[in-house]
Each structure stands twice: as C-alpha cells, then as structure tokens.
Amino acid sequence: MNEILEILINDARTPVEDIAKMVNKPVAAVRKVIKAYESDGTIVQYKAVVNPEMVQDKSPAAVRALIEVGILPQKDVGFDRIAERIYSFSEVQSCYLVSGSYDLLLVIEGQSIQTVAEFVSSKLSPMEGVRQTTTHFLLKKYKEDGKIFRQPVGNKRLNITY
Amino acid sequence: MLAPAVKAVMNISRTIESIPPSGIRAFFDLVIGMKDVISLGVGEPDFVTPWHVREQAVYAIEQGHTSYTSNKGLAELRKDLARYLKTHRGLDYDWDNEMLITVGGSEALDLSMRALLNPGDPVMYHEPCFVAYAPLITMAGGLPVPVMTTQADGFKVVPEILEKSWRKGTRALLLNYPCNPTGTSYTRAELMAIAKFVRSKDLILISDEIYDELTYDFEHIPFASLPGMKERVIYLNGFSKTFAMTGWRIGWAAGPARALAAMTKIHQYTMMCAPIVSQMAAREALNNGGREVAAMKKEYARRRNFIVASLNELGLDCHVPQGAFYAFPSIKKLGISSLDFSKDLLEKEKVALVPGTAFGSQCSDYVRISYASSYANLKEACVRIRHYLETYHGKKI
Numbered sequence: 001m002n003e004i005l006e007i008l009i010n011d012a013r014t015p016v017e018d019i020a021k022m023v024n025k026p027v028a029a030v031r032k033v034i035k036a037y038e039s040d041g042t043i044v045q046y047k048a049v050v051n052p053e054m055v056q057d058k059s060p061a062a063v064r065a066l067i068e069v070g071i072l073p074q075k076d077v078g079f080d081r082i083a084e085r086i087y088s089f090s091e092v093q094s095c096y097l098v099s100g101s102y103d104l105l106l107v108i109e110g111q112s113i114q115t116v117a118e119f120v121s122s123k124l125s126p127m128e129g130v131r132q133t134t135t136h137f138l139l140k141k142y143k144e145d146g147k148i149f150r151q152p153v154g155n156k157r158l159n160i161t162y
Numbered sequence: 163m164l165a166p167a168v169k170a171v172m173n174i175s176r177t178i179e180s181i182p183p184s185g186i187r188a189f190f191d192l193v194i195g196m197k198d199v200i201s202l203g204v205g206e207p208d209f210v211t212p213w214h215v216r217e218q219a220v221y222a223i224e225q226g227h228t229s230y231t232s233n234k235g236l237a238e239l240r241k242d243l244a245r246y247l248k249t250h251r252g253l254d255y256d257w258d259n260e261m262l263i264t265v266g267g268s269e270a271l272d273l274s275m276r277a278l279l280n281p282g283d284p285v286m287y288h289e290p291c292f293v294a295y296a297p298l299i300t301m302a303g304g305l306p307v308p309v310m311t312t313q314a315d316g317f318k319v320v321p322e323i324l325e326k327s328w329r330k331g332t333r334a335l336l337l338n339y340p341c342n343p344t345g346t347s348y349t350r351a352e353l354m355a356i357a358k359f360v361r362s363k364d365l366i367l368i369s370d371e372i373y374d375e376l377t378y379d380f381e382h383i384p385f386a387s388l389p390g391m392k393e394r395v396i397y398l399n400g401f402s403k404t405f406a407m408t409g410w411r412i413g414w415a416a417g418p419a420r421a422l423a424a425m426t427k428i429h430q431y432t433m434m435c436a437p438i439v440s441q442m443a444a445r446e447a448l449n450n451g452g453r454e455v456a457a458m459k460k461e462y463a464r465r466r467n468f469i470v471a472s473l474n475e476l477g478l479d480c481h482v483p484q485g486a487f488y489a490f491p492s493i494k495k496l497g498i499s500s501l502d503f504s505k506d507l508l509e510k511e512k513v514a515l516v517p518g519t520a521f522g523s524q525c526s527d528y529v530r531i532s533y534a535s536s537y538a539n540l541k542e543a544c545v546r547i548r549h550y551l552e553t554y555h556g557k558k559i
Contacts, residue, residue, distance in 0.1 A: 007464070011537070018541065021471035022464040156210075159514055160193045160203035162293045162342075 004033050005042070012046040051149040052141060064093075064109050064138040065116045068102040069124065070131035079103060082129045091119050102134070113137065181297050186520050189505060193514045200543045202531045203514040205342065207406035207487070211443070212454040215405065218446035219439050227438050233430040235263025235414070236441045242448050243414060251384050253392070259419040262426050263436045263444075267372045267400035267413035268294060269429070274368050274396045274415060275302035277424035284329050285368075287336040288319045289522030290343055290490070292370070295336055307332065310524060313492060316481055317344035318352060324359045335360060337385065338370040340377055343521045343530035344490045345466075345483020350383050357388045366421075368396045372413075373486040375404040375455055378463045380484070386416070393418055403486075404455055405447040410440040462487050465533040465540060472544045473531070476551060477559035487534040490518070494527040496555050504529060506554070511546035 003023050007014055016034065020027040037043040052062075071082050079097055083104060087095035094107035110116040116135070125133055141149055184190075193203060210216075234240065237257070244257035255261055264270040271294065279285065281303040287295045289308045296306040309327040311317045319337060337356065340347040348356070360367050369385040386395040400413030415425060429435075466483060473480040473491045480491035493503050500517035507513050516532075518525030533540060551559050 003464075006460075014537070018468060018537075021468045024467050024471075155201075157201075157204050157206060157208070158194060159196070159199055159201040160190055160516060161205045162516070162520065 002033070004030055005037060008034070008043065008046075049145060049147055053149065063112055063116055064107065066136045066138060067106040067108055067120065067124070068134040068136075069104040069106060070102045070133070071104060072129045072131060073103075074129065082127070085127065086124065086130075089119070089123060091116075091123075102132075177301060177303070181300055184293070184520065186501060186517050189501060189508075189517065192505070193508060196508065196512070196514075199508070199512045199514050200535075200539050200546065201514040202533070202535055202540070202543055203516045204532050204534055206408040206534060207403060207458065208534045208536065209406040209454075209458055211405065211407050211410070212447070212451055214450060215407070215443050215447045219410075219443040222439050222442040227442060229438060231263075231435045231438050231441060233435055234258070234261070234426055235436055236438070236445070239263055239441050239445050239448075242445055243416075246448055247416065251387060253384060253387055253397075253416075255416045256419070260416055260422050262415045262422055262429060263441060264400075264413040264415060264429065265433050265436050266402060266411040267370065267398055269433065270398045270400070270413045270415040270425075271295075271368070271370060272298050272302070273425040273428050274398065274417075274421070275299055275304060276428050277421060278302075278366060278368075278396075279304040279333060282331075283333040284331055285334045285336060286324070286327060286332055286365075288338070288341075290317065290341075290518065290525045290528070291336075291521060292338055292342045293520055295338075299336075304333070308522070309335075310522075311344075311346075313479075313481055313528075317341065317346040317490070318348065319356060320352075321355050321359050324356070328363060332363060332365060334366040334368050336368045336370065338372075340373040340382075340483070340485025342373065342486055343488045343516070343518070343528075344481075345486045345488050347377050347380075347382065347484035349380060350388075353383055353385060353388055357385070357391050360394060361390065365394070366396065367391065367394050368398065370398045372398065372400050373403050374399060376459055376462055376487060377485040378459070378466060379482075382485070396421055401444045401447055405444075405451050406454075406458065407440075407444070407447060410437075410443055412436055412440045412444045462533065465535075465537060468537065469531060469533045469540055469544075472540075476544065476548055478547075478551075487532055489531045489533060490528050491531065492527050493529060495558050496551075497558065499526045500529050501526070507547065507550055510554070511550045513543050513546050513550075 004019055007019050007022060016031050017027055020030045071079060073079050074081055083095060086092060091108050091110060092106050093109050096105045098105050108116055120133055120135055124130060240257040240261045243261060244255050247253040247255055275298050279302045282305055284305045284307045285299045286307045286309050288311050299306040307327060307329060309319055309323055311319055367385055371384060374382045386392045386397045396415060396417040398415050402408040469489050470480050470482055473489060478491040478493060480489050483489055500519055504515050504517045516530040518528030
C-alpha cells in the first residue's frame with residue numbers, strides 16, 4: 001500500500017507537512033497524491049473512531065445490531081442487486097457478502113431496539129429474495145478497525161534508559 | 163550510616179573502583195523523579211511485545227514450564243535460531259556447539275569479554291557507543307582502547323582511525339551496528355574495509371548487532387557473513403529490540419565452538435540458564451513475529467525521517483541514522499555542554515534526552531534522541547524544543 005495512504009489510515013489528521021517529512025518527499029508532491037486519492041474515490045471519507053461508551057449524549061443512534069441475512073441470488077446479477085436494495089437503507093451502516101451459512105452480514109444502527117426490530121420486520125424480512133434473518137444486538141464494543149476501546153494505560157517504561 | 167569498622171572491611175575490588183561513576187547519574191535521577199515529561203531518552207521500543215508472544219508465555223506457565231533449561235538454552239530455540247540465521251542471513255551455525263542463549267544481549271557481551279581476554283589485553287571499541295563497552299572490557303581485565311568516530315565520517319569506524327588507534331597486542335575490536343547512540347550502520351564495502359583491518363591485525367571481531375532488523379536504507383550484513391570472517395567473529399544479538407522484548411532478557415551469541423564453550427562455562431556458573439518462559443516466548447517471536455517486526459520497522463523509519471527533518475529544520479545539525487531508533491544531533495552551535503543543554507531542556511520544557519557524554523568522553527556537543535516514541539510525542543517534543551531554542555538561544559540558530 002502507498003505509504004501516504006497508510007499514514008492517513010492510521011491518523012487522518014496528520015498534517016501534510018509532517019507526512020512529507022515522514023516519507024521524505026516535498027509537501028507539494030504529498031498534497032498532490034492525497035488530492036488524487038480523494039478525487040478517484042480511494043479516500044472516501046475522513047472520520048473519527050469513537051468509543052460509544054464514552055459518549056454522554058447517545059442520541060440519535062444508540063443501538064447497533066449485526067444481522068445475518070440469507071438471500072436468494074438472482075440470474076446474471078447474483079447477490080449484487082438485492083444487496084444494493086438492502087444497503088441503500090440509511091439504517092444499514094455496513095454490508096458484507098460473506099461465505100458460510102448466510103450471505104450478507106449487516107451492521108444496523110437505530111435509536112432503540114424497537115427501531116431496529118421495526119426495520120427488520122417491516123423492511124428487511126418482507127423483501128423479495130430475503131430467505132431469513134438473524135439479529136444480534138451489540139452489547140459492547142471491545143475493538144474496531146484495529147483499535148481497542150479501553151482507557152489508555154500509562155507509560156510503563158522508565159523515562160530514561162541507555 | 164555504616165559504622166567505621168564495617169566500612170574498613172567492605173573494601174571494593176580495585177577493578178570496580180577503577181571504573182568511574184557515570185557523570186550523568188544525577189541527571190538520570192532527576193528525569194526519573196519528574197512527572198509529565200515527554201521522554202525521548204528511552205533505549206527500548208515503545209511497542210509492547212506482540213500479544214501472541216505474551217500469550218505463548220502465559221500458556222507456557224500454565225503448562226508448568228518452570229524449570230531450568232540446558233545451560234546453553236532450549237535446544238528447540240537454538241535450532242530455530244540456527245534455521246533463522248541460515249534462511250535470513252545465509253549463515254551456518256551448529257545449533258549445539260556454536261550457539262548460546264543468554265540473559266539479554268548484555269550478558270552475551272560480558273561473556274565474550276570474560277571468555278577471551280587475559281589481564282591487560284587491549285580491546286578496541288568505538289566512541290560514541292553503548293555505555294557498557296568500556297566498563298565491560300575493564301571488568302574482564304582488558305584495556306579499553308577507544309576509536310573516536312566523528313560526525314564528518316557519519317560516526318563510522320573507518321580504516322584510517324582504526325590504524326591510528328591500534329596498539330600492539332590488541333586482541334579484539336568491538337563493533338556495534340546499527341549503533342546506539344548514532345544509528346550508524348555500514349554497507350558491505352565499508353564492512354569489507356574493517357574486515358581487512360581485522361585480518362591484518364589478526365583480531366577477534368565482537369559484533370554487537372542487536373539492532374540489525376532495524377536497518378532502513380540498505381540490507382543489514384552480518385560481519386560473520388563476510389569472506390573469511392566467521393572464524394574471527396563473536397556474533398551477538400537478542401530479542402529485545404527486534405521483537406520489543408527488552409524485559410524478557412533474552413539474547414544470544416554465535417561463534418566458533420571453542421569460544422562458545424568458554425562463554426558457556428562462565429554462563430553455567432553464573433546464570434545457569436536464561437529464564438525458560440522467556441525462551442519459549444522468544445521461540446514464538448522468532449517463528450511467528452515477522453509481521454509485527456516489519457510493521458514496527460516501517461513505523462520507526464517514518465519517525466526517523468520525521469525527527470531528522472524536524473531537527474535539521476530547527477537548526478540542530480543531525481546526520482541521517484541508517485538504523486536503530488536514535489538520532490544524534492549536534493548542539494555545538496548553542497555553545498553549551500550536552501549535560502547543561504539536557505538539564506535546561508528538562509527543567510524549562512520537560513523534554514528528556516540523553517546527553518552525548520553518556521556515550522563517549524568527546525560527545526559533549528551531541529545529545530541522543532530516541533524516536534522509540536509515538537509520532538504525537540515526537541511532534542510535541544519538537545514544538546517544545548523549538549520554543550526552548552527560540553526563547554533561550556535565538557541568536558545562535
């Protein structure tokens with residue numbers, strides 16, 4: 001992977017000037033690379049990774065669920081068309097096609113258990129081509145995208161050693 | 163306070179008495195006692211040991227692996243190491259007769275001196291260098307002969323300085339690369355030039371390559387792999403820096419069977435063996451830790467580029483270290499000693515560095531900056547150093 005991209009994935013707020021120093025390239029060249037990534041859709045968005053347990057005001061989306069969805073593939077388009085119909089709902093945060101006993105794995109966000117249940121029963125389950133759904137409400141987030149959600153532990157090293 | 167009678171009895175060995183106390187001990191005590199310091203003074207990785215290695219150690223304890231091991235170290239670990247050296251370094255060592263697992267790289271260094279030196283034997287070593295070199299030579303009865311390297315040569319040991327520093331009867335040359343504190347390493351051609359000197363003076367080469375995996379600009383070449391050098395080299399290394407395992411205390415030595423047997427003799431009467439749990443963890447690191455090593459190396463390389471560029475931008479002349487995780491900038495233009503600079507920076511900006519004089523008597527114009535610290539810390543430290551320089555040394559930079 002391109003090194004500039006790696007640095008941004010790790011910390012999207014790294015200033016361009018610092019990235020330039022890290023990769024030993026002129027600032028203008030780094031800026032150009034980032035711009036190109038933004039234009040061609042490689043970089044989709046910059047956002048903060050938040051530990052939900054630390055957020056005081058949890059509204060509007062406080063409940064998350066993982067939903068396993070079994071679907072019937074369609075001629076010529078396979079799973080893609082029905083997947084598109086599902087992931088286009090704003091409640092669907094993530095949608096993956098997976099191998100195994102079900103086909104799609106969704107991450108759903110809603111204001112309450114009722115909202116999520118309502119989405120599953122009124123929107124998802126009745127959809128043509130959906131065979132079955134299994135809903136798992138998310139109880140606690142321990143780790144996401146390589147980041148562990150716990151209070152940072154203090155420095156365990158001595159301040160100075162040879 | 164001890165009673166005078168007891169004091170008289172407790173005389174200290176003349177050898178130990180002859181080793182001067184570290185001139186920067188008081189500075190270290192000051193740093194250790196201070197809170198909210200950004201420390202760039204740490205000589206160990208800021209990463210914790212990879213989880214799968216720690217987990218393997220927990221499992222080893224659960225399984226009741228709490229005994230001694232063979233003096234030389236677990237056979238499985240030595241076999242794994244021999245295989246690693248073959249595949250990664252192209253070196254053939256007999257795991258049973260030419261390898262020893264030690265309690266950290268420092269013990270391996272100590273053993274090599276004690277096994278090889280006779281009283282008064284001169285041993286050449288470069289300055290600046292790791293703080294233990296001269297004391298270990300002295301403690302083994304040898305005579306430390308410093309080889310002064312300079313920033314102009316990139317702190318490299320070059321044949322001309324070797325020739326100048328050499329004295330009759332010299333037994334060994336101690337070489338550390340990549341080097342703590344300068345980060346200096348060598349290309350094949352540069353190592354060949356040193357090898358030529360070693361051969362011409364019939365020396366043993368004690369090669370401390372503890373930072374070998376952290377070489378950024380070219381491939382690390384073990385000294386023992388140079389033509390005709392294997393029989394002259396005591397090859398020292400360990401798990402501390404490569405796998406972020408400093409606290410586990412696992413190092414190793416490889417070399418000619420006769421030397422290794424002598425080192426093992428001392429090791430068996432002093433250490434017995436390295437801790438078994440640490441040895442088992444080391445196996446896991448060696449066999450399955452490649453991914454983490456590559457990731458850490460990449461991160462160190464970025465930080466190196468960042469800190470060297472930032473220091474030069476601040477007006478502190480800093481050569482580009484080829485390895486390890488230290489930058490060694492010059493503070494000469496400020497006109498103060500490295501100890502005064504370090505104390506001042508600590509008191510005024512709460513940034514801790516190590517004065518260059520810790521690493522060599524002629525290094526008062528330098529400080530060691532460890533970039534085994536997060537990018538955020540390095541950045542904040544640079545902001546504070548800038549503030550310090552502008553406030554107190556504005557006209558000099």
